[in-house]
Amino acid sequence: MLNRNPRIAALKAGYLFPEIARRRREFAASHPEDAARPETRIISLGVGNTTEPILPVINEGLVDGARRLARAETYTGYSDEGLAELREGISKTFYGGAFSAGEIFISDGAKCDIGRLQLLFGAGTRAAVQDPSYPVYVDGSVLIGAAGASVSDEGYAGISYLPCTAENAYFPDLDPLPPNALLYFCSPNNPTGAAADKAQLGLLVQTALKKGALIIYDAAYAEYIRDGALPKTIFEIPGAEECAVEVNSFSKPAGFTGVRLGWTVVPKALKYAGGESVNADWHRVTGTIFNGASNIAQSGGLAALTPGGLREIRELCDFYLGNARLIRGALEKLGIVCVGGDNSPYIWARFPGRDSWDVFAEILEKCRVVTTPGSGFGPSGRSFIRFSAFGHRADVEEAAGRLAKLG
Numbered sequence: 001m002l003n004r005n006p007r008i009a010a011l012k013a014g015y016l017f018p019e020i021a022r023r024r025r026e027f028a029a030s031h032p033e034d035a036a037r038p039e040t041r042i043i044s045l046g047v048g049n050t051t052e053p054i055l056p057v058i059n060e061g062l063v064d065g066a067r068r069l070a071r072a073e074t075y076t077g078y079s080d081e082g083l084a085e086l087r088e089g090i091s092k093t094f095y096g097g098a099f100s101a102g103e104i105f106i107s108d109g110a111k112c113d114i115g116r117l118q119l120l121f122g123a124g125t126r127a128a129v130q131d132p133s134y135p136v137y138v139d140g141s142v143l144i145g146a147a148g149a150s151v152s153d154e155g156y157a158g159i160s161y162l163p164c165t166a167e168n169a170y171f172p173d174l175d176p177l178p179p180n181a182l183l184y185f186c187s188p189n190n191p192t193g194a195a196a197d198k199a200q201l202g203l204l205v206q207t208a209l210k211k212g213a214l215i216i217y218d219a220a221y222a223e224y225i226r227d228g229a230l231p232k233t234i235f236e237i238p239g240a241e242e243c244a245v246e247v248n249s250f251s252k253p254a255g256f257t258g259v260r261l262g263w264t265v266v267p268k269a270l271k272y273a274g275g276e277s278v279n280a281d282w283h284r285v286t287g288t289i290f291n292g293a294s295n296i297a298q299s300g301g302l303a304a305l306t307p308g309g310l311r312e313i314r315e316l317c318d319f320y321l322g323n324a325r326l327i328r329g330a331l332e333k334l335g336i337v338c339v340g341g342d343n344s345p346y347i348w349a350r351f352p353g354r355d356s357w358d359v360f361a362e363i364l365e366k367c368r369v370v371t372t373p374g375s376g377f378g379p380s381g382r383s384f385i386r387f388s389a390f391g392h393r394a395d396v397e398e399a400a401g402r403l404a405k406l407g
């Protein structure tokens with residue numbers, strides 16, 4: 001039989017969410033009487049998965065997309081890098097028309113594109129991440145062979161972890177960034193909920209240009225930004241088109257986690273060290289291993305860009321931000337120091353001197369609430385818990401009430 005890819009063996013055991021699910025099952029099995037009582041049934045504020053229905057204007061776009069497939073006059077097959085109308089609509093809606101359709105690539109989601117983008121750079125690449133960070137940046141680097149073989153509690157030897165802590169207000173010191181690195185940057189951040197301001201992103205772009213870094217900027221939560229002074233895209237910063245690609249998604253703003261639709265902006269001005277076009281290579285990679293997003297999903301995306309669709313995006317994000325306020329309020333009442341939840345659906349709560357898996361266990365035991373231990377996102381998350389605001393309002397209200405038991 002074939003040998004297993006050693007890079008898969010190098011992935012840290014117990015990927016975070018299966019491990020949380022296992023602990024939840026174990027807890028539920030040892031408390032069989034709990035599930036039947038409303039006050040002790042387990043509520044999850046753990047995963048970053050949307051819970052609320054897709055709103056009507058956008059949903060009608062999806063339905064219309066399906067209907068079109070049933071008629072010869074409107075039937076479509078492969079759409080390659082996406083419907084031109086959708087690519088132009090995204091440029092106009094989110095980037096002030098700064099990009100041509102050829103610089104916007106429609107995908108089946110941001111995570112999928114993050115995985116595929118790594119193919120552009122290969123095994124010798126030095127990767128750098130915010131610490132803590134969304135797991136696919138590190139795990140995808142492991143799969144591509146860019147993380148090095150050695151791994152410890154401090155992470156993979158081949159990856160530069162840039163700590164984001166209370167001391168630096170969750171924006172990393174960029175001095176340790178190695179030259180010519182692939183830098184993953186997420187804002188508003190998952191898991192910390194912190195959103196970088198213009199000065200911080202300006203510094204990020206300046207540093208990338210100076211050190212030859214290419215930034216993969218993950219803006220999946222941009223539509224959650226409510227502070228009008230905060231940038232919603234890296235391309236608000238001059239020079240970013242020479243050092244960054246941006247991945248984004250309809251998943252969190254429109255409830256498309258199960259529909260699957262995102263996009264990646266690859267500016268034509270972005271060049272490798274040798275002067276070759278990154279845009280041309282991305283065209284080549286997506287054409288080789290990806291055959292385009294669902295045309296039904298793209299029809300939903302078009303509806304999301306109409307005035308009614310954009311109102312629905314705002315309404316849906318406002319709903320989750322309302323959940324976030326309930327959770328953060330409950331934690332702060334106990335004197336627990338938090339960030340996030342104001343421009344993102346995540347709250348990052350600090351438990352100084354404690355291990356996040358112990359705090360996870362305590363919250364599950366006392367409140368019957370599932371959370372995410374910060375250490376699952378990187379070494380700097382060790383004493384933090386991530387609370388997710390994705391949930392039905394009644395569940396979030398119940399969970400927020402129960403958090404008082406931590407006091």
Ligand SMILES: *Cc1c(COP(=O)(O)O)cnc(C)c1O
Binds near residue numbers: 220251
């Ligand atoms: C949820 C999420 C995404 C979205 O991924 P999709 O594949 O588009 O569903 C991307 N980045 C971060 C940080 C996320 O939390």
